[in-house]
Amino acid sequence: MSLELRNVEKKVGQDTHIYSTNLRFEKNTINILLGSTLAGKTTLMQIMAGLDKPTNGEIWFADKNVTGVAVQKRNVSMVYQQFINYPNFSVFDNIASPLKITGINSDQIKKRVGQVSELLKLSEMLDKRPNELSGGQQQRTALARALVKDSGLILLDEPLANLDFKLREELREELPKLFENRECIVVYATTEPSDALLIGGYTATLMEGRVIEYGKTIEVYNKPKNLFSARVFSDPPINISEIKKSGDTFSLLHDSVKWKNSNVDLKDGNYKVGIRPYNITTYKEGNNCIEIKGKVLISELSGSESLIHFRNVNLNWVSLSNGIHQMKVGQEAKLYMNVDEFMYFDQNNNLVNNV
Amino acid sequence: MMKKYKWLVPTIYILFLMLPIYWLLNMSFKTTTEIINTYSLWPQKFTFENYITIFTDNTWYTGYLNSIYYVVMNTILSVVAALPAAYAFSRYKFLGDKHLFFWLLTNRMAPPAVFALPFFQFYSSINLFDTHVAVALSHCLFNIPLAVWILEGFISAVPKELDETAYVDGYAFWRFFFKIFIPTITAGIGITMFFCFMFSWVELLLAKTLTAVAAKPIAATMTRTVSTSGYELGLLAAAGSLTIIPGAIVIYFVRNYIAKGFALGRV
Numbered sequence: 230m231s232l233e234l235r236n237v238e239k240k241v242g243q244d245t246h247i248y249s250t251n252l253r254f255e256k257n258t259i260n261i262l263l264g265s266t267l268a269g270k271t272t273l274m275q276i277m278a279g280l281d282k283p284t285n286g287e288i289w290f291a292d293k294n295v296t297g298v299a300v301q302k303r304n305v306s307m308v309y310q311q312f313i314n315y316p317n318f319s320v321f322d323n324i325a326s327p328l329k330i331t332g333i334n335s336d337q338i339k340k341r342v343g344q345v346s347e348l349l350k351l352s353e354m355l356d357k358r359p360n361e362l363s364g365g366q367q368q369r370t371a372l373a374r375a376l377v378k379d380s381g382l383i384l385l386d387e388p389l390a391n392l393d394f395k396l397r398e399e400l401r402e403e404l405p406k407l408f409e410n411r412e413c414i415v416v417y418a419t420t421e422p423s424d425a426l427l428i429g430g431y432t433a434t435l436m437e438g439r440v441i442e443y444g445k446t447i448e449v450y451n452k453p454k455n456l457f458s459a460r461v462f463s464d465p466p467i468n469i470s471e472i473k474k475s476g477d478t479f480s481l482l483h484d485s486v487k488w489k490n491s492n493v494d495l496k497d498g499n500y501k502v503g504i505r506p507y508n509i510t511t512y513k514e515g516n517n518c519i520e521i522k523g524k525v526l527i528s529e530l531s532g533s534e535s536l537i538h539f540r541n542v543n544l545n546w547v548s549l550s551n552g553i554h555q556m557k558v559g560q561e562a563k564l565y566m567n568v569d570e571f572m573y574f575d576q577n578n579n580l581v582n583n584v
Numbered sequence: 585m586m587k588k589y590k591w592l593v594p595t596i597y598i599l600f601l602m603l604p605i606y607w608l609l610n611m612s613f614k615t616t617t618e619i620i621n622t623y624s625l626w627p628q629k630f631t632f633e634n635y636i637t638i639f640t641d642n643t644w645y646t647g648y649l650n651s652i653y654y655v656v657m658n659t660i661l662s663v664v665a666a667l668p669a670a671y672a673f674s675r676y677k678f679l680g681d682k683h684l685f686f687w688l689l690t691n692r693m694a695p696p697a698v699f700a701l702p703f704f705q706f707y708s709s710i711n712l713f714d715t716h717v718a719v720a721l722s723h724c725l726f727n728i729p730l731a732v733w734i735l736e737g738f739i740s741a742v743p744k745e746l747d748e749t750a751y752v753d754g755y756a757f758w759r760f761f762f763k764i765f766i767p768t769i770t771a772g773i774g775i776t777m778f779f780c781f782m783f784s785w786v787e788l789l790l791a792k793t794l795t796a797v798a799a800k801p802i803a804a805t806m807t808r809t810v811s812t813s814g815y816e817l818g819l820l821a822a823a824g825s826l827t828i829i830p831g832a833i834v835i836y837f838v839r840n841y842i843a844k845g846f847a848l849g850r851v
Contacts (some may be wrong), residue, residue: 275748278748278752280748280751280752299751300748300751300752301751301754301755301756305752306752307748307749307752309743309745309748309749311743311745313743313745313746313749315746315750315764315768316767316768317764317767317768318764326753326755327753327754330753330754330755331754371749374749374753
């Protein structure tokens with residue numbers, strides 16, 4: 230059992246929404262579609278579900294070509310960003326609805342709805358209407374409906390995006406557990422790199438209708454194929470700068486920052502360097518730290534982390550440090566970059582070396 | 585000072601609104617002689633005679649039945665025809681959809697008088713003249729566009745993801761439409777029915793033109809002022825009072841939804 234997209238392309242009028250895409254998701258995996266809004270995540274999912282037809286290309290599921298098969302016959306489940314439930318049904322009937330269609334007897338339905346609602350902590354609310362529930366419970370109902378039938382493909386389109394922070398954290402941790410011991414392929418679309426890292430599995434990075442890269446989440450994160458993939462998979466945004474190497478000497482920003490490093494296996498020349506915000510900190514971290522100075526533009530706190538935006542020469546930088554470090558706007562700041570975590574890209578934006 | 589008298593303006597406003605209705609009720613409990621000969625703020629000789637006549641004389645009460653008959657028929661026809669149309673306008677894109685939608689609305693602007701002659705000739709030639717069906721169908725001219733317009737607003741307020749979720753769950757289109765979709769937009773359907781009912785109930789010209797005896801509406805009966813027994817002002821006032829009642833009843837049932845319709849900008 231696997232899901233395969235072969236040269237799938239989607240055009241609406243003159244606009245191309247999805248450029249020719251090849252993807253293969255294996256059985257019992259969680260696959261994350263990571264990209265900003267309008268990257269094509271939802272379109273891709275609708276094509277996978279059978280709600281939308283690709284302009285070109287084929288979709289194969291379990292070694293069968295299902296390209297033209299109606300969604301009702303595909304045995305898929307889907308959860309949307311908006312909390313979609315049937316407002317005139319009780320929570321029980323909402324969860325039971327995919328089972329009722331198949332005509333299983335009512336004892337069986339009761340048992341399965343009971344199990345799923347237990348799992349999603351909805352047992353107390355089965356008699357209520359969806360609009361009497363909180364946002365988190367409404368989304369749990371939608372999830373329960375997706376899980377109650379034995380679908381081979383479960384599509385989750387930003388299921389946590391409309392929840393508040395706490396509920397999101399809670400549900401995000403539960404999610405991967407829900408799919409354990411299930412024979413299915415899960416596809417999870419999100420705009421948040423942190424979602425991808427927490428859930429793990431496999432990740433496809435998307436940008437403007439193109440799949441940039443697909444692979445194990447941790448590998449895509451640590452060794453992004455190119456600058457675009459690195460950019461998609463970084464929040465706050467990754468810092469990118471021109472860098473020059475000659476011999477052991479590296480220099481950034483028109484030679485204003487210079488250091489020696491003999492551990493990097495690179496030919497001499499000009500490169501682009503990608504530095505994740507948490508590798509620029511107010512304190513020294515790692516064995517190879519270099520200093521960078523800049524004028525503070527914004528200093529903000531988020532939870533127990535401090536974000537400092539600063540400007541050096543003609544580039545705006547973002548740094549992310551643990552703990553509370555407040556700086557005055559306009560102040561000259563001194564920060565440290567962990568050289569060992571730098572990612573080097575060639576002039577065609579492809580990754581060349583990553584220590 | 586201002587606070588103390590803030591009830592004043594609404595009270596005057598309501599008094600002015602209620603005055604004609606009061607006068608109608610007032611007249612309906614008087615005898616015709618009293619109406620013509622004396623000026624009185626309330627009935628000097630209180631009588632139910634007018635109402636009794638209406639409920640016992642079949643030339644009167646069949647008027648009501650005829651009206652209710654074709655109005656209900658028209659309301660059902662309009663909503664049944666408009667539901668699929670509104671769904672299509674809301675969910676699908678097709679060539680000229682926006683123009684068609686606007687054109688539908690312009691039908692609402694056409695004065696019924698324009699269509700009185702062709703309708704009369706047409707229904708006569710297919711033997712539908714003086715039937716309830718004729719009036720019900722002719723009122724579709726303005727009620728279907730209105731119904732499509734109102735329903736489209738309500739349907740567009742339902743996310744299309746609801747439809748998709750149902751398909752994913754395995755619902756075929758019609759099953760989804762009847763089991764899930766229609767119950768979801770009951771408020772919209774209620775409002776739509778109310779407006780169709782109201783516009784069909786108050787329309788006089790087409791109803792009068794297309795009927796003679798068998799399907800004659802109450803409004804047509806009411807507008808004859810002189811009968812064989814002379815002026816019957818008391819009777820007419822009683823008939824008028826009774827004509828207000830069906831509208832009032834329907835308004836009572838949909839009062840909570842009307843605000844929602846206004847909020848969508850479709851009513």
